[in-house]
Amino acid sequence: MSKIGLIIKREYSSRVKKKSFIIMTILVPILAAGFLIGAMILGMPEDRDLSIKVIDDSLIVGQNLHISQHNETENKNNPFADPEAHLKSKITYKPDIKLTLDEARALLDSDQANFDMILYIPENILVSNVVKLYYKEMPNSKAQASIMDNINETIEILKVKEANMDYQYYKSIKTQVAVHTIDNKSESDQDSQIEIKAGIGFALGLMIYMFIFIYGVQVMKGVIEEKTNRIVEVIVSSVKPFELMMGKIIGIMLVGLTQFAMWVVLIGIFSTLVMPFMLPDGYDVGTLAGEMNGPHTTAEVANAMGQQDQVIMQDNEIINFLFTQVPWGSLIAIFLFFFIGGYLLYGSLMAAIGAAVDSETDTQQFMLPVTLPLVFAYLISVMGMQDPNSTVMQWCSQIPFTSPVVMLVRYSANAGEGMTLSLITSMLLLIVTFIGTTWLAGKIYRTGILMYGKKVTYKELFKWLKY
Amino acid sequence: MSNEIIFKAENIVKRYAAHTALDNVSIEVPRQSVYGLLGPNGAGKTSLIRIINQITAPDSGAVYLNGERLKREHISQIGYLPEERGLYKKMKVGEQALYLARLKGMDKKEAKAALDEWFKKFDIAAWWDKKVEELSKGMAQKIQFITTVMHKPKLLILDEPFSGFDPINTNLVKNEILKLRDEGTTIILSTHNMGSVEEICDHITLINKSKKVLDGKLTDIKAQFTDEEYQIEFKGNVVAFANAVWGGWELVNREQMGEHHFMATIKLMEGNNLTNYLKSILDHVEILSVNKRVPSMNEIFIKAVAQKDNVSPDEVEQSLNQENTEENE
Numbered sequence: 001m002s003k004i005g006l007i008i009k010r011e012y013s014s015r016v017k018k019k020s021f022i023i024m025t026i027l028v029p030i031l032a033a034g035f036l037i038g039a040m041i042l043g044m045p046e047d048r049d050l051s052i053k054v055i056d057d058s059l060i061v062g063q064n065l066h067i068s069q070h071n072e073t074e075n076k077n078n079p080f081a082d083p084e085a086h087l088k089s090k091i092t093y094k095p096d097i098k099l100t101l102d103e104a105r106a107l108l109d110s111d112q113a114n115f116d117m118i119l120y121i122p123e124n125i126l127v128s129n130v131v132k133l134y135y136k137e138m139p140n141s142k143a144q145a146s147i148m149d150n151i152n153e154t155i156e157i158l159k160v161k162e163a164n165m166d167y168q169y170y171k172s173i174k175t176q177v178a179v180h181t182i183d184n185k186s187e188s189d190q191d192s193q194i195e196i197k198a199g200i201g202f203a204l205g206l207m208i209y210m211f212i213f214i215y216g217v218q219v220m221k222g223v224i225e226e227k228t229n230r231i232v233e234v235i236v237s238s239v240k241p242f243e244l245m246m247g248k249i250i251g252i253m254l255v256g257l258t259q260f261a262m263w264v265v266l267i268g269i270f271s272t273l274v275m276p277f278m279l280p281d282g283y284d285v286g287t288l289a290g291e292m293n294g295p296h297t298t299a300e301v302a303n304a305m306g307q308q309d310q311v312i313m314q315d316n317e318i319i320n321f322l323f324t325q326v327p328w329g330s331l332i333a334i335f336l337f338f339f340i341g342g343y344l345l346y347g348s349l350m351a352a353i354g355a356a357v358d359s360e361t362d363t364q365q366f367m368l369p370v371t372l373p374l375v376f377a378y379l380i381s382v383m384g385m386q387d388p389n390s391t392v393m394q395w396c397s398q399i400p401f402t403s404p405v406v407m408l409v410r411y412s413a414n415a416g417e418g419m420t421l422s423l424i425t426s427m428l429l430l431i432v433t434f435i436g437t438t439w440l441a442g443k444i445y446r447t448g449i450l451m452y453g454k455k456v457t458y459k460e461l462f463k464w465l466k467y
Numbered sequence: 468m469s470n471e472i473i474f475k476a477e478n479i480v481k482r483y484a485a486h487t488a489l490d491n492v493s494i495e496v497p498r499q500s501v502y503g504l505l506g507p508n509g510a511g512k513t514s515l516i517r518i519i520n521q522i523t524a525p526d527s528g529a530v531y532l533n534g535e536r537l538k539r540e541h542i543s544q545i546g547y548l549p550e551e552r553g554l555y556k557k558m559k560v561g562e563q564a565l566y567l568a569r570l571k572g573m574d575k576k577e578a579k580a581a582l583d584e585w586f587k588k589f590d591i592a593a594w595w596d597k598k599v600e601e602l603s604k605g606m607a608q609k610i611q612f613i614t615t616v617m618h619k620p621k622l623l624i625l626d627e628p629f630s631g632f633d634p635i636n637t638n639l640v641k642n643e644i645l646k647l648r649d650e651g652t653t654i655i656l657s658t659h660n661m662g663s664v665e666e667i668c669d670h671i672t673l674i675n676k677s678k679k680v681l682d683g684k685l686t687d688i689k690a691q692f693t694d695e696e697y698q699i700e701f702k703g704n705v706v707a708f709a710n711a712v713w714g715g716w717e718l719v720n721r722e723q724m725g726e727h728h729f730m731a732t733i734k735l736m737e738g739n740n741l742t743n744y745l746k747s748i749l750d751h752v753e754i755l756s757v758n759k760r761v762p763s764m765n766e767i768f769i770k771a772v773a774q775k776d777n778v779s780p781d782e783v784e785q786s787l788n789q790e791n792t793e794e795n796e
Contacts, residue, residue, distance in 0.1 A: 006569050014558060230553030234614070237520040237547040238570040240539075450522070452551065463484045 003239045004247045011222070011251025016258060025259050029266035036271075050143060052133075053104055053115040054095040057123040064154050065093040091146060093119070105134055119147070126155065194413050198385040200326055201412025204335045205405040207260075209378050212343050212404070213371075215256040216350040220363065222248050223354030223449070232449045241446035245355075246438070249347045253340065327416045334411055337427060342404025345434040346374065352441035355448030356456045377402035381409045388413035398426050400433035440465065473498040473653045474519070474622055479528035481514050488514035489525070490677040496622075496655060496670070501648055503668035503685070504657035505764065507787055510674040512657040513550060516626050519655070520547050532622065543572035546620030550627040550657075552611050554599045561586075561595035564614050571618045578617070585613045605636050612640060616647065623647060623654045629663050641667055661764035673768055681771045692767045695735040696760040702728050703752030711748040715739035732760060 015021055056062025094115060096104070101120050107113045118134040125131065131151060133139070139147075160170045181194065223245075226232040235244055353366040380402060384393040388410050396402040397410045403426045411419050447464040448456070474496040481489040489511045496502045504512050517523045518530060521537065530537040532544065555563055561582065568578035586592045589609055599607055608631070616623060625644070629637045644654055644667060658664055664671075665685070672682035681688065696719060701708060708731065709718070716739060720732040735744060745757065762770070769787070773780040 003570055006566065010566055014555075226555075228553075229555060230549070230551040231555055233522070233549035233551060234547065234567065234611075235570065236522050237545070237549070238542055238567070238572075241522075450517070466484075 004243045004250075007239065007244060007247025008251040008254070011248050012254050012258075015218075015252065015255045021255070021259070025262050026266070029263055029270055032267060033270040049090045049092070050117065050139065051092045051094060051115045052117045052119050052147070053099070053108075053113075054093050054119045054121065055099060055101045055104055056095055056097070056121045058121050058125045060158065061121050061125055061151065061154055062093070062095045062119075064158060065095075065150055091143070091150070093150075108134060108136060121151075126159075194388065195385065197326060197415055198388050198409050198413035201331075201388075201409040202381055202385050204331070204412065205381050205408035206378070208335070208339050208342055208408065209374065209405050211256055211260070211339060212346045212374060215252050215343060216346045218252050218255075219249055219347045220350040220354035221360065222252065223351050223445070224357065224360055224363075227355065227449055227452075228359065236446075236449065241449060242442045245348070245351050245442060245445045249344065249351060253343055253347070256343070326412070330416050331408075331412055334423070335408060338404040338407055338430070341400075341427070341430040341434055345400060345404075345430065345437050346370065348434065348438040348441035352444040352448070355445040356451075356461060357448075358452060358454075362455070373401035374405070377405040381405050384409055385413070394422070397422065398429060400426075400430040403430055471498045472496065473533060474655070475531040476515070476519070477529045477531075479515065479518060479525045479530070481511075481518065481523070481525050487677050489518075491528075492674065492677070492679050493528075494672050494679070494682065496653060498653055499648060499651055500669040501644060501654045501656060501664075501667050503664045503671040504655060504674065505661050505664070505671055505768065506659065506674035506680075508659050510659075511677045512659075512674055513626060515674075516547075516549075516624055516655070516657055519622075519624060520545060543618060544621045546571075546615045546618065546623045548611065548615040548623075548625045548628060550630065552608075554607060554610065554614075556600040557598060559595070560597050560599060560602070560610055563599065564610065564617065567614045568617055573618050581617045581619070582613070585617055589613065604631070605633055608632055608636055609639075612643070616643075616652075619652075621651075621653065623652050625654065625656045627658050627660075628656060629658070629660070637663075661768060665764050671764075673771055675768075675772050680768070680775050688767060689761060692762050692770055693759070694762075695739075695741075696732060697735070697741060698730060698732050698756075698758045698760050699748075700724070700728075700730045700755040700757075701748075701752040702755060705729055707751040708748060711751040712744060716744060728755075 054062040054065065099107070101118070104118045108115070108118055116136070117139065120132040120134065122128060122130070122132075133144070133147065156170070157167055160167050226235070226244075232244070239247075349370050353363055353370065356366060357363050377396065380392060380396045384390065384396075384406065387393070393406060393410055397407040407423070407426050411423065416423075443465050444461055454460075472495050474494075476492065476494050479489050479492045480487070492511070492515060494502075494504075494515075504515065506512055514523070518525050519537075521539065521542065532541050535541075558566075564582050565575070565578050568582065569575065573581070583592070586595065591606070591609060594602065594606065594610070599610070602610070615625075623644075628640060628644070632640060644656070648654055656664060656668065668685050670683065671685050671688065673680040683691075704727065705721070708729070715736045717734045717736065718731060719734050722730040724730055733744075735741065741757075745754070748754070769780045769783045772783045776783070
């Protein structure tokens, strides 16, 4: 085996055998699955019947709330309604004309109340369109949605009646239009769902970001360890400093890739084995996955964009979308390229930092300029998800210090279309830059590892480059 | 011991940004000898050693091993124990020794066999599966020594080999060094503690302020710097001692050891000899012992530097002390 091979092997096996590695590798997927299940359980509608005291100053809406509830069966057939939006539990409205709001609130506070909430409908409801719901225990979002639907419909029915119109007729002319944005170059006729795609890219970019941070710091720590252990001089009498540095960087990279691969496998196993048992009857993993990923993302992104009337995709549509509209093959290949390229770029700089200092506490002054562009790339990506092709995103997906995170968002958002040229330039730039940083790092490294007890300045580092 | 040269450095110059670490230094190391590289801290010894180990390259000058220009392939023939030494703390002893052996170019089987032998020799076979952090400092140093010599290097380079070793381990290592030399290894040994190596070095080079001051066979150098000085321990009257011989000598030092009991250091001038001198004083005092005073390596160093720089020995000593305090700060 070549010497660099020996070094890679030692770096790899000494880390993979560590307890902390094994624990992290197993624990993270369990935690991830736990969070997923936890979030799912929390997000599931509670089958709790609610009794609501209605204080109605408008003197008309409150007592008619029950009429909307009769329409719920019909609503199930309404293509615009979200089938999941309605509670399985029953909401009972109890109009009360004797109590004032203050009295009702005092009663709700007193524990003697035979109701769970107070719905206050003001006199000017028809103008203001605002009601107030007083609670002791916060109702979940689906209960809130149900109440809102009931009130909306009641008012609509009352208004329709007032106008001498037939409610069924009104419903048939009521219109709600969804706008699907489609890239003209795209062959598919489906909504391009740029936000979801950007979100997928962001998730991958985030992984690269974390990977670079976690394992870059490990490279730095490893170099400092060798330096403070004083073993480094023995080793560089057998191998070139550059071989030692590259062996370490590559060995740790393989550790990261191993961990990543194991996470993917373990998460896969957990979600296929454990999930079905965790779910209530009638759910299958497919719909669950759809529910977990889809509507939340869409809703969040839409909210962020200030859209009020977003169109929520159906579960099966999302699964279909995920499989057909996202170019997984090329996305994963690009992910791996930027994953490795970004890590090599930052890892070599981290190795240089480790070589320049005597202990971890001295790393601060050098860490900041190295981590800053990485954090910047992350922030740009967060903002860029809404507008993946903005000028800033275009530039940052080319600059090698930010491209490993930003390019993933851009590429994924555009589903790779029209990206070939900028992808190639970005990749070439990254390759050239990491060769450059590795070369620079090698120069700093070989001087730094044999330098003890000296507070190193930037000026000093610059001199080392010329040795 | 043959006079064949195994290692040669010619006119080595190494400059760092602000200072010159080695200024035209040449050494020739005879095969199967212990070669001492002596000089105060900061003289340039470690710079020279790093060049021999190809950790750094000289700015000019050439280095030869066995008559060939030094190249990467020679690494397996060189063993190096740096001044700053250490091991991976979390790694197991045996695993680590194997790793270092393989970096030196040994294959796995060969390395395992050599290590088994050494571990047996030092009686530490039980440590194979221990982690280095579980070992005491002395134990770790033994391992370190083994990893330096396990690949049977032709040239062994030891930088300050005795610093940090306790007296027992120092002796163990001294004996091993001599044994290795007798088996054919050539050893270059560097130290600022000049007294510690006198007994094992065959040849020495004195380095000061990046320059070679003096080199040669230890016995020759000692002879060259030895004056006709004698330590005479006697009982009797000191005035009688002083008056016994009128000329041709000078009293360098006198110490009172007890009542009428003295130790005098005298220097004989040219044309005088010890026998005549002793004959003259025999009638006046009772002589207990007579020793020829051989200068220590430290004294030789100071004298040599003084001669070379054309200053007084006191000035050299002063500047050396100053350098040492600076080093400690």
